[in-house]
Amino acid sequence: MSELYDLLIVGAGPGGLAAGIYGSRAKLKTAVVDKNAEPGGQAATTEEMENYPGFFEGSTGPGIMKKFADHAKYFGTEFIRGNVDEVDFSGPVKKVHTQQGDTFESKVVVLSPGATPRKIGVKDEAELSGQGVSYCATCDADFFVDLDVVVVGNGDAAIEEAEYLTKFAETVTVIVIHEEGNLDCNKASAEKAMKNPKLKWVWNSTVQEIAGDGLVEKVVLKNINTGELTDYPTNGVFVFIGTEPHTNFLKGKVELDDRGYLVTNDMMETNVPGVYAVGDARVKYLRQVVTAASDGAIAASAAEKYLSELQTLQNDVLDASKEKPTILAFWAPQIQESIDSIASVEKAVEEKDGAVGLVKLDTYRAKKTATQYNITEIPSIVLFKDGKDVARLEGVKNITPEAVEDLVKPYVQDLVK
Structure with missing residues (x-):
């Protein structure tokens, strides 16, 4: 069993490599697992590549993909040889298994398994690929x-x-x-x-x-x-007789469309928290190196924010609430009423002289946590004790100093008056 990664990328195509660059540059412990000795996926088999921005005359697919890989390695991305054939996304720590018998664990997984065009399957098709x-x-x-x-x-x-x-x-x-x-x-x-x-x-x-x-x-x-x-x-x-995404090992693990392509939102999130998908195996309009690279950048950036949210929630709220009751306050800077309400919460907490903790979250930047705790009104506050949410107040009218006092009173011993 390997050490725990922050970001594990399955597949070293342009999407996966871009995710590696952005992930490792954000100081996430990042690794790419790929079955091929040389990274680059399908793009690395395209000898002439003249439509990737900044690379034209004399550029080759293998050459551009090597630069992608070197860029990722420069920032610290680890490259692992292995053919992933099984995944377990059921828990907070994601597990990825290879045919070689290795298991890797990560807080976040980016899926970049790629897709290949369907072949006719006739004589000399393979031999003349790239030669007409x-x-x-x-x-x-x-x-x-x-x-x-x-x-x-x-x-x-x-x-x-x-x-x-x-x-x-x-x-x-x-x-x-x-x-x-x-x-x-x-x-x-x-x-x-x-x-x-x-x-x-x-x-x-x-x-x-x-x-x-x-x-x-x-x-x-x-x-x-x-x-x-x-x-x-x-x-x-x-x-042009269709493409085949390499997603058989993901059936029943994440959402796929009826053709086997990975379904994501604009942030490259799949339906499983902490699992992202990029590149040609994703449902998308244009399958090109430039769009795969864009996918990878978005996924890694979204993953970094997801991990930051998780860390804040775990360290500052769940763990802290084992020592003392802790309020998680959801607000939004564009909603003035929420600013005023949270100010009243701060005042009420200050009066407890350290007996109650307070963590404020901008819901725009912490959408995952807001969704996780079913926050539908801004502002809202959720009280945690011993790692669990035990009470809440929602809406401007309900969040008053008196209401906050009543909320925390059952969970605070020796209140400071």
Whole structure:
């Protein structure tokens, strides 16, 4: 069993590495667990990467990802080799298990398991990946200016990407398994695509083979009605038949959508407190290195505030209340009435001459604690004794010096008058 981490990141893609940078820079004890020897995830397999801000001519996916990893290491992020296959998020300390038999514990976990495009599964597809075979038009379209390409797929993503490719390629041929005019995308996209003069269509067909000597030169198409095979010359093959998130080990542990993607809010929080998700395995609009890095920065920043809240609650409230009754006061600087009410609470506590503790929390900055204790009105105060919340007052009208006196009286011995 390892020592306890503040922040444990599962997956060393750009989202996970960015979380490592922000986490370790915030002085959190941070580690990244990844199955690969070299960090970077799918981005590290993209040889040419020209759309990450600040990196263009001559930039490579492996090179940029190495800089990400070096940056994280510079601030103290620990890198651990391991294939995570089981997690336990049921308690305040999260547990992550690997196939190698190791178990790691952390106060917070950031999930960055990644996703991969679905492959056609035909001859030479893997060999020519990055040499004319692509799964990302946004990444690679500008390599095919004035060339001919084919698109495999006919759903929303495929048709949108085919439209995008027409801005660069001479022609874009969409290979469709259905009868002529029948597309799986939405009707508006279909109608628009049919009017695009740079889009061509091959119906009732599938790709049986991708061929070329070092670079894509053609695809072999099969007509599903006749079985006829046809060579179709092309300079590139773009495959858009969906992606597969690597989230099987998370089923039943955190919320996933019906396709297996991790569901989060804008702060990258999953439905489990202390567990965040970033990158391509998250439900999101655009899956790019730049958006994954953004996810990681947000998750680590949110996690740092979450841990700060936990520490304040544990040390200053729960532990302190074992020595003496402690009031946790929720207020908001933009609500003047709450400022006045909390001032009256401070005065009442001062009159107890140290017999009662007081901790004030700005609910905007301490949303987790406010939610945890079901705070629905501002201001509110909650009294803790022996680590438990035992009484409360809610609303301006109910928080008066007299009410505070009555609240604490049963829990304070030898009151100072």
